[in-house]
Amino acid sequence: MESMTNPSMETADKLHVVMFPWLAFGHMIPFLELSKVIAQKGHTVSFVCTPRNIDRLPKLPPNLAPLINLVKLQLPKVDKLPDNAESTIDLPYDEVKYLKMAYDQLQQPMTQILADLAPDWVIYDFAPYWLGPITTRLGISSVYFRVTIAASACFLGPVQVLKGLSGEDDRNTPEDFTVRPKWIPFKSNIAFRLFEIKRIFEDAATANDENVPVTYRLGAGIGACDVLAVRSSYELEPEWLKLLEEIHQKPIIPVGQLPTTGYDSCDNDEAWIEMKEWLDKQPQRSVVYVAFGSEAQPSQAELTEIALGLELSELPFFWVLRIRRGMPDSEVIQLPDGFEERTKGRGVICTSWAPQLKILSHDSVGGFLSHSGWSSVIEAIQFEKSLILLSFLADTGLIARLLEEKKMAYLIPRDEQDGSFTRDSVAESLRLVMVEDEGRVYRDKVKEMSGLLVDRAIQDKYVNNFVEYLKNHRQRS
Numbered sequence: 280m281e282s283m284t285n286p287s288m289e290t291a292d293k294l295h296v297v298m299f300p301w302l303a304f305g306h307m308i309p310f311l312e313l314s315k316v317i318a319q320k321g322h323t324v325s326f327v328c329t330p331r332n333i334d335r336l337p338k339l340p341p342n343l344a345p346l347i348n349l350v351k352l353q354l355p356k357v358d359k360l361p362d363n364a365e366s367t368i369d370l371p372y373d374e375v376k377y378l379k380m381a382y383d384q385l386q387q388p389m390t391q392i393l394a395d396l397a398p399d400w401v402i403y404d405f406a407p408y409w410l411g412p413i414t415t416r417l418g419i420s421s422v423y424f425r426v427t428i429a430a431s432a433c434f435l436g437p438v439q440v441l442k443g444l445s446g447e448d449d450r451n452t453p454e455d456f457t458v459r460p461k462w463i464p465f466k467s468n469i470a471f472r473l474f475e476i477k478r479i480f481e482d483a484a485t486a487n488d489e490n491v492p493v494t495y496r497l498g499a500g501i502g503a504c505d506v507l508a509v510r511s512s513y514e515l516e517p518e519w520l521k522l523l524e525e526i527h528q529k530p531i532i533p534v535g536q537l538p539t540t541g542y543d544s545c546d547n548d549e550a551w552i553e554m555k556e557w558l559d560k561q562p563q564r565s566v567v568y569v570a571f572g573s574e575a576q577p578s579q580a581e582l583t584e585i586a587l588g589l590e591l592s593e594l595p596f597f598w599v600l601r602i603r604r605g606m607p608d609s610e611v612i613q614l615p616d617g618f619e620e621r622t623k624g625r626g627v628i629c630t631s632w633a634p635q636l637k638i639l640s641h642d643s644v645g646g647f648l649s650h651s652g653w654s655s656v657i658e659a660i661q662f663e664k665s666l667i668l669l670s671f672l673a674d675t676g677l678i679a680r681l682l683e684e685k686k687m688a689y690l691i692p693r694d695e696q697d698g699s700f701t702r703d704s705v706a707e708s709l710r711l712v713m714v715e716d717e718g719r720v721y722r723d724k725v726k727e728m729s730g731l732l733v734d735r736a737i738q739d740k741y742v743n744n745f746v747e748y749l750k751n752h753r754q755r756s
Contacts, residue, residue, distance in 0.1 A: 294322040294749055295398040299389065301406040302332060302354075302378055303367040304573050305654050309426040309510055311336060312537040313402070316742045318346035325396055327389070329354045331365040350392065355384040368573040372672070375574075376490045382406055383491070386413070393417055399753040402508070408496040411503020420754045423504035427653040429511050429519040429531070430469050431677035436460060437526050441498025453477045462526060465518060468684050474698030475676040493673075506530045506748065510537055510653065512741060514731040516681065532748055535741035538661045538733045539636055539654065551634055554597070557627055558638070561595050564645030567709055568638055568664070569598040575650040575671035576601065580699070582612050585648075585669070588705020589626065590618060594713055596626045597644070599633045639664055645722075646713045651675035656682065661733045663726045665712045667691060669700070686724045 296317055300310035307328060314324040323346050326333075330351040339347055354365055360377035367375050390413050393401065402422040403410050414421040425432055435441060440448040450456055456476040459467055471479075501507060511533045513520060524531040558566065569589070571577065577585060589596050602611050619628060635655075638644060639662045647659040651670040656678065659666050666688035670676040682688035691708045693700045711718040731737065 292750065294400065294746070294753070295396065296322060296324050296749070297393065297396060297398045297401045298324060298326045299401060299403045299407060299410065300328060301404040302329065302365060302382060304335075305652050306404055306426050307332060307336065307366075308539060308654055309537055310402070310404070310424065312539060313424065313508075313534060314347050315340070315343055315540065316534075316537070316738075317746060318343045320742070320746050322346070322746065324348065325350050325392075325398065327352050327392060329365040331363060335366075352385060352388055352392065354381050357381040357384070366573075372574060372576065379406060379490055383409065386410075389413070390417075393419060400749055403500065403504075405493070405497050405500050408491060408499035411500065415503070418754055420506075420749075420752065421504045422506050422508050422749075423500045424508045424510070424534075426510050427674065428516060428678055428681060429509050429523045429533075430467075430516055430681045431674040432509070433463060433519050433522050433526060434460065434469055434677055435494065435497065435674070436462060438498045438502040441494045441501070443492070443495060443498075453480050463522065469677055469680045471676055472693075472698075473695045474693065475670065477696075478698070479673070501527060504529070505752070506532060508532050508534050508745065510534060512536060512732060512737070514737065515728075530748070532745050533741055534745050535738040536657045536660075536732050538657055538738070550631070551637065554627070554629070554633070554638065555641070558597070558641045558643045561643035563642050565595055565713075566641075566644045567592070567594050567596040567646045567648055567667075567713065568635075568644050569596055569600075569648040570633075570635060570655065571601070571650040571669070571671065572652040572655060573601075575652070575675070577612070577669075577671065579612050581669075583615050584700055584702045585705055586615050586618050587702035588709070590622055591702055591706035592709040592713075593625075594709055595643075596622075597629070597633075597638060598626065599629045599635070602630055646709065648709065651679040651682070651688075653678060656688075657733070660687075660725055660729050663729045665689075665718075665721045665725050667708050667712050669693075685728075686720050687728055689718065689721050 298310050298314050300306045311326065314326050318324050325348045327350040330353065333349045333351055357377050357380045360381055364370050364378065367378065370378060386409050393413065394417060398419060400420045400422060401414050402424050404424060411421060436448060450460065453473060453476045456471045457473055458470055507527060507529060509520065509531060511520065512535050513533060520531055520533055636658060639658055644664055646665040646667055648667045649655045649659065651668045652675060656666065666682060668679045668688050668690050670679045679690055683690050689708055689712045691700055692704045712721045
């Protein structure tokens with residue numbers, strides 16, 4: 280009698296997925312985390328990125344390395360893009376447009392990779408607005424993966440609005456973006472503050488025609504995909520996930536928060552040993568960890584107020600300070616005179632790479648002064664660290680609004696017109712969230728949400744649902 284097990288059927292049940300992230304670590308890391316959880320289910324992933332970025336990614340766990348193929352795709356040379364600049368971390372903010380220009384020249388080599396690999400699915404980011412038609416032509420199913428919350432996607436609007444089709448959006452002035460748009464039917468505080476949207480308008484006004492607008496990329500990417508995956512969950516924003524499906528009229532699948540795992544072990548690293556020795560000496564939950572991500576850079580005036588606010592707070596702090604964005608950055612920012620001497624012993628200034636996950640996991644850290652980047656927010660929630668927020672770029676203000684609405688974070692008070700803030704407001708905000716009775720709600724809420732948002736069983740449920748969808752809806756037989 281023949282065996283009931285058919286190896287070919289078992290192989291046919293396995294997926295091959297291609298990942299194609301945008302060249303920012305706030306995007307590459309969530310794409311890598313999604314790759315890991317797909318590989319954990321026994322499926323093959325080809326992670327396509329540029330050589331230098333692949334070399335800078337955290338090492339893969341040995342059990343998953345055979346299932347995740349890291350495919351190096353050479354970034355074309357573009358005028359004004361410095362050599363070795365392969366990520367937003369390598370460039371000042373106003374030069375990222377040259378990185379996008381180089382990225383857009385990957386159309387032909389990416390088409391060839393997809394034709395050669397013939398995967399079941401391609402999971403792509405906002406930047407390759409040109410990829411959807413390629414996957415359609417090749418008969419490959421596609422997922423647009425949004426690495427941040429559904430609420431901000433809802434606020435930005437449907438595809439027609441994102442692509443700038445006339446008559447679809449009646450928002451013309453910055454003030455129009457400070458209230459909820461007509462397609463959001465329920466009451467919500469999620470909207471830009473005036474200084475946030477004014478900065479976005481200013482960036483758009485000073486940009487030249489060398490680039491495709493971010494909103495157009497978003498619209499084209501969402502419009503062309505078969506399914507929209509969101510790094511979120513029903514435990515966080517059920518009403519927004521439902522609305523996103525209504526807005527785009529296509530399947531919306533939350534994949535959970537994908538908490539960051541498996542940074543390179545640096546237990547024996549000399550720099551980490553020194554950091555840990557200092558952290559070990561601090562009282563439990565007393566330290567403020569300060570970091571503003573790989574792209575957001577406070578101005579000199581803002582940095583001065585942050586520094587003097589930290590000093591006034593009298594709290595111990597660990598500050599990962601990026602004084603420049605890559606070698607081309609001419610705007611090197613400086614700490615106030617005498618600041619390091621006056622805070623010596625109480626504060627640490629780290630101007631090189633720091634193991635954020637290890638620092639946040641340390642018992643002495645109680646709060647995180649952050650820019651509202653979703654990966655940083657999730658890492659704070661993962662280790663139950665209270666959030667104090669200063670947003671600087673893109674949709675981080677909308678993320679901050681959602682967290683504020685849910686009492687998951689406290690926003691440092693700022694001037695509505697220009698976004699300025701004072702050292703006193705920084706100090707008062709830090710002390711409120713870290714030590715005062717009035718701020719206990721923020722300390723308690725982050726512990727409550729940690730149990731809901733980064734619970735392993737809940738996360739696994741979302742991944743199982745996503746993978747089953749991919750298995751049942753692929754175009755290829």
